[in-house]
Amino acid sequence: MVDPTTRIILSTQRYQQAPRTDQFINVPLEQTSKNLVEFDRSTDLNLAEVFDQERQKSTTFRPVTKFTVLFENALTGTSIYSPFRDNLYYTNALGNSILAYPGGISTTGNTSNVPPNPFVPTIPWEGFPQYPEFDFIRTDNNVPGYTIPPQNHILFKNVSATTYNWSHYISYPFENDYNKTLYAVEPNTSFNWTWVASDGLPFIVLNGSNAQLREISFKCPMMHGLSVGEFVQLSISYGTQDSFQVSSLGDSGSGSEDYIFNIANVGYIGTTFQQFTQGTFKRIINLANSADTVSSYYIRRHKILTTPECSVLVNAGFEQNIYGDKTKCEIKPLTPNQKARTSVKEGARSYTLSFNCDININGLQDNQRRPLTSLFFTTIWRGYLGWTSNMKQGWHFNTYLEDGKPQIWWDQNNVNSNTNIPQSFYYTAIGDATFNNVPTEFFYNELLTTGDTLDGDYCEWNDFEQLERVISTHQHKIKYNQNWFSTSANTATITNQYGYFYQPHNPIEISSFSDYIEEGSGVNVVGIPDYAYYSTLSALFRWRDKYPYGYIDTDGIGVDYPFLNGKHYPYVNTIFRVTPEAYNIPSDYATIGLVPPNITTIADPAVDECE
Amino acid sequence: MNANKIKIVKADLDQYVNIPINMTWDFLGREDSIEEYEVEMIKEVIGSANDFEIARFANNIDLNQDSSINYDFYFYDNISPISAVTVTSANWGISYLNEGFSVQDVYYYSKPFTKSFFKLDFYDTDDEKTQQIFLSIILPVQQGLTETVTLSPTLPPVEIKKPQMVLDYIGDKEGFFIYWLRNREFVDINEFFMTGKFFDGRLGVFVQMTNTPQTQITPNKFNFNNADYYYYKVKLDYNTKTYEVFSTATNLRVGGATTPIKWYEYVNP
Secondary structure, eight states: OOOTTOOOOOGGGSSTTOOOOOOOOOOOOOOOSOOOOSOOOOOOOOHHHHHHHHHHHOOEEOOEEEEEEEEOOOBOEEEOSHHHHTTEEESSHHHHHHHHOTTOOOHHHHHHSOOOSSOOTTSOEEEEEOGGGTOSSOOOTTOBTTTBSSSOSOOOOGGGTTTSSEEEEEEEEEEEESOOEEEEEOTTTOOEEEEEGGGOEEEEEEEOGGGTOSEEEEEOSSOOOOOTTOEEEEEEEETTEEEEEEEEEOOSSTTGGGTEEEEEOSOOOSSTTOTTOEEEEEEESOGGGHHHHBEEEEEEEEEEOSOGGGEEEEEEEEEEOTTOOEEEEEOGGGSTTOOOEEEEEEOOEEEEEEESSOEEOTTOBOTTSSBOOEEEEEEEEOOTTSSBOOOEEEEGGGSSOBTTBOOGGGOTTOGGGBOSSOEEEEOOHHHHHHTTTOOOOEEEEOOOOTTOEEEEEEEEEETTTTEEEEEEOEEEEEEBOTTTSBOOSSSSOTTSOOEEEEOOEEEEEOSOBOSSOEEEOTTTOSOOOTTOEEETTTTEEEEOOBOOTTOBOTTSOBOOOOEETTEEOOEEEEEEEEEESSOBOOHHHHHTTOOOOOGGGOOOOOOOTTO | OOOOOOOOOOOSSOOOOOOOOOOOSOOTTHHHHHHHHHHHHHHHHHOOOOOOOEEEEEEOOOTTOOOOEEEEEEEEOOSSOTTOTTOOGGGEESOGGGGTOOHHHHHTTOHHHHTOEEEEEEESOSOTTTOOEEEEEEEETTSSOEEEEOSOTTSOOEEEEOSEEEEOSSSSOTTTSEEEESOTTTSOOOEEEEEEEEEETTTTEEEEEESSOGGGOSSBTTBOOHHHHSOEEEEEETTTTEEEEEETTTOOEEOSSSSOEEEEEOOOO
């Protein structure tokens, strides 16, 4: 309200000869009225929509897998180290007993659990290491002379039951290694290659130009990934020409189209395409645009996201695989320690692996600088009990034998097949005594931690297709420490013994890229992702859209895992194979007709529409 | 500046000066902020996803790297009335036979025996007036060590279960792990008070248990401060996903092989 006593006068009239001055009225910005609401807003609360928004926004994953472990105990050996020797699955118990007890087995020995005299401790006993040596969860925490006193090898700690043999992590592919030296053998012809990953895929000319056939045939030791009409850029050249169109695939052999490609023999002369010429090639989709459409080849590298303490490995209920346990009774007189027991050659239990910590992929990019669409369950052999040493790494094409022996790639002296997993060792008093108090190490692989990096699969990437293809899976090879368990009584050399292979990285898809390729210019199209590839020929960006979570297209591409607690719960079944490189069938084992099946031939279960 | 030429004369009416605040621009991001507000309101109305996922907490290893947790359950032998002055702590023993089960019940796993169980309840406080129960762990009687007894004079001695449990990662592990919320935003608690009870499937009753033999309870074995004798303290470590059990009397860690968690049957007068 206006104060009625207020008088406002001109400045010149305030007193005699008052100057003219500016006057101000302080007007408070008081608002006693309200603007009309410009327009009301109303929003429908749609629970499904909110759920989907939360789902698309979430970057946290809680992956789970069920491991079905397929292990084939196929390599026998001998040991004089009593904790190992006394716990084998014997394969020649009678023969070993005759030598170890030259005086026969006395009555005293049978009744008092004391080995009868004389016992010759230097006689090696033959057999398989028992299944607990490879099991995901060790339960042999109460074996006197091995895991508990007296004269024990280690003092078993139950807290480590899940990490004595294997350790489990989550990893993701984060970069490529183009400079890895690789080695492969063509199993039928025994030709071999040593090349660098980025060179491409190796080949050998099967039918050369000198064969005067209509086509020149090339064979690869791994799937070539080519289609008819595409081109190959060879490491060899005919004059100035090094790129040739693929005219057909395969020969008369079944399945050969994946390994053999042919180019038209238009009358090439000279020695370029002579039979058994070796080299490498790169795939080119369109020769007119070779810069954009040539493939690159590399080793995918993984980074570990979790610590071993994060992993929670438990029995998957009572589930067992169809092969069952393989056990037998070791008769007391036919054991070196005169103790009857049941020995286990193979087990059949399944396991569930989850993690106590969350996997947040926010800010993570894959090895092609795209959003992460796959995580990997990384399982690493630990071998804490010391049966093995010097684990090696290679790829699936290294698992074939070379002249009936392990490939030279696996030789102990080949540094290219070394892993970067640190190896440690320990001594045992009884171990030292076995070798007249000369300390001899028991080796094991150390645990990994967040940020550690490992090699992965051998892959091909094509910018034009925006597609990555796994050429060959990464493999680790476990080899016995010959000091403690000798498998050397075979054709392999001492530095390159047979072993077991396993695939350390098993993928779980957490989202998907579209099966179509988007194309657009930066001027006309908004929302081009930062991982798009710029094609210099078409002057357009090319990329694959990332499908939203929960969307599966008509081809079945996409993921629809549970989403709750604000987190994604991806799940996958994993068949984990520990595959022997070869068989080492013992004398009495073959005669009783228990030659095991080859588990490498056991296919993954088929999923059809009924399922 | 020129002196203004406005002359405002006095009047009895309220007068106003209209000062136009001319805006030739819009508030930057007004639409965004409205949308943000909208999201906030939706969140307020229908809530957001809380993380109710659980984590597995295991008993922390001790100085000997032993991870096992040991429970000894003592039952009163009922030889003398509980009110008798001759009753000593020796009247409590680690045997189901004290509780009234027969050797046959235990050896042959009779229904009343197999339906019995131990129940460990976890509360947020030991104040019974305000406490809330947050979780329970059931220990089945099929777990545990064994004792040697005579089933029949004509048969050799047999081994039957006794209420002494060594729980670990492998072997007997039912009740070894505590499964509790991994996210502390919803319920932020890292200390529980654990009570022990035994459900007697033979009688269909719960038997309350104390952490001290009743004869040693003060000031009176029937009249005492419940907070002192009914509980053990369980502390969770969210970083290592482990737990440790402490005595409420001594505040020392218990549960190891040499310091088992002891529960004694409480007998009403």
